[in-house]
Amino acid sequence: MDILVILEGANGAIHRISKEAVAAAQALGKDLNQKVSVLVFGKNSDNLSKEAASFKVDEVLLVEDDNLKSYSADAYAETVKQIVEKESPKFVLTGYSYLVRDFFPKVSARLQKPLITDVTGYKVEGSKTLFTKQVLHGKLTVDIETKVDGPVLVGFQSAAYSLDNLEKGSAKIRTAEVTLDSAQLKTTSEEPFQEESGGVDLTSADKIVSIGRGIGKEENIPMINDLAAALKAEIGASRPIVDSGWLPNSHQVGSSGQSVTPNLYLALGISGAIQHVVGMKGSKNIVAINRDPDAPIFEVADYGVVGDILEIVPKLTEALKNQ
Numbered sequence: 001m002d003i004l005v006i007l008e009g010a011n012g013a014i015h016r017i018s019k020e021a022v023a024a025a026q027a028l029g030k031d032l033n034q035k036v037s038v039l040v041f042g043k044n045s046d047n048l049s050k051e052a053a054s055f056k057v058d059e060v061l062l063v064e065d066d067n068l069k070s071y072s073a074d075a076y077a078e079t080v081k082q083i084v085e086k087e088s089p090k091f092v093l094t095g096y097s098y099l100v101r102d103f104f105p106k107v108s109a110r111l112q113k114p115l116i117t118d119v120t121g122y123k124v125e126g127s128k129t130l131f132t133k134q135v136l137h138g139k140l141t142v143d144i145e146t147k148v149d150g151p152v153l154v155g156f157q158s159a160a161y162s163l164d165n166l167e168k169g170s171a172k173i174r175t176a177e178v179t180l181d182s183a184q185l186k187t188t189s190e191e192p193f194q195e196e197s198g199g200v201d202l203t204s205a206d207k208i209v210s211i212g213r214g215i216g217k218e219e220n221i222p223m224i225n226d227l228a229a230a231l232k233a234e235i236g237a238s239r240p241i242v243d244s245g246w247l248p249n250s251h252q253v254g255s256s257g258q259s260v261t262p263n264l265y266l267a268l269g270i271s272g273a274i275q276h277v278v279g280m281k282g283s284k285n286i287v288a289i290n291r292d293p294d295a296p297i298f299e300v301a302d303y304g305v306v307g308d309i310l311e312i313v314p315k316l317t318e319a320l321k322n323q
């Protein structure tokens with residue numbers, strides 16, 4: 001086996017970040033002329049395996065076991081470990097979701113193989129495959145080469161690859177067995193956390209006005225509501241705004257929020273940390289306003305304005321209203 005992608009289910013379908021990892025694997029498979037297989041595991045996973053078979057991959061491996069009925073870090077790690085040992089892939093790829101963050105390091109430790117996390121891309125240089133990630137809070141980008149025999153484990157950052165590039169096909173499903181001893185499985189999980197209902201769906205928004213810590217205080221948010229109304233835009237936010245409780249979770253854009261691709265993304269007082277940028281870099285037109293000329297957001301912006309949002313936003317709203 002060449003490339004194996006570990007898939008995660010979410011609400012009866014394959015998690016978006018897993019599908020992005022399949023898109024990454026398809027690209028890597030083409031560049032290295034290697035086959036791509038995907039692994040689905042759980043209990044009664046028919047829907048997931050059928051969805052996985054609709055991707056352009058060589059094979060879907062399906063593991064069904066009573067011990068995989070609900071999430072257990074031990075059971076998930078052991079399942080992946082045993083499949084990797086049996087199938088000997090060269091690369092084990094996955095989308096680095098919160099759930100995968102919980103069990104994938106255990107797979108790495110049990111296999112004694114390297115794990116590269118929050119990867120944003122790869123480079124093929126001769127016989128070497130390098131995986132790219134940001135370090136030191138996004139100040140540096142590094143290309144990592146591993147020097148071990150056997151599989152490299154890779155967790156892709158959310159939105160590192162676009163679902164637009166996911167190729168469809170028709171793969172065959174092969175069942176595979178693992179041996180899970182329930183006495184060895186020491187962790188169990190509670191019911192999955194339910195997202196609040198009625199949240200905003202930024203993924204289908206045409207225009208987004210997004211605010212960061214530069215907004216200063218909660219009392220300034222009505223000013224943003226006015227601008228969003230004038231532009232007929234939805235409101236997005238960086239994580240500190242949500243963490244402060246100024247906007248609900250559903251407004252967060254980024255690796256632990258929503259990934260958005262609007263026609264217009266107006267970033268107001270957002271520095272451009274990688275965890276934010278991965279969620280909005282696919283926007284068609286990015287306009288950033290920031291008072292720091294060196295803010296990293298300007299590296300992804302199509303148009304940049306160096307200035308104070310508290311001065312610019314009311315004037316912009318007024319100009320839009322007078323159009």
Ligand SMILES: Cc1cc2nc3c(=O)[nH]c(=O)nc-3n(C[C@H](O)[C@H](O)[C@H](O)COP(=O)(O)OP(=O)(O)OC[C@H]3O[C@@H](n4cnc5c(N)ncnc54)[C@H](O)[C@@H]3O)c2cc1C
Pocket residue numbers: 211212213214215216237238239240241252253254255256257258268269270271272273274275276279289290291292295307308309310
């Ligand atoms: C595991 C993990 C997951 C994360 N997930 C996310 C995520 O999903 N989404 C996300 O956004 N972050 C996420 N983060 C946090 C991320 O690392 C950054 O801390 C965050 O994005 C910074 O938000 P910010 O740009 O609003 O704030 P800051 O980095 O504090 O930037 C504020 C910016 O506003 C500018 N500014 C200040 N005042 C003004 C003004 N009056 N006018 C104009 N500009 C002004 C400043 O120059 C600065 O550039 C995550 C972090 C971790 C570790």
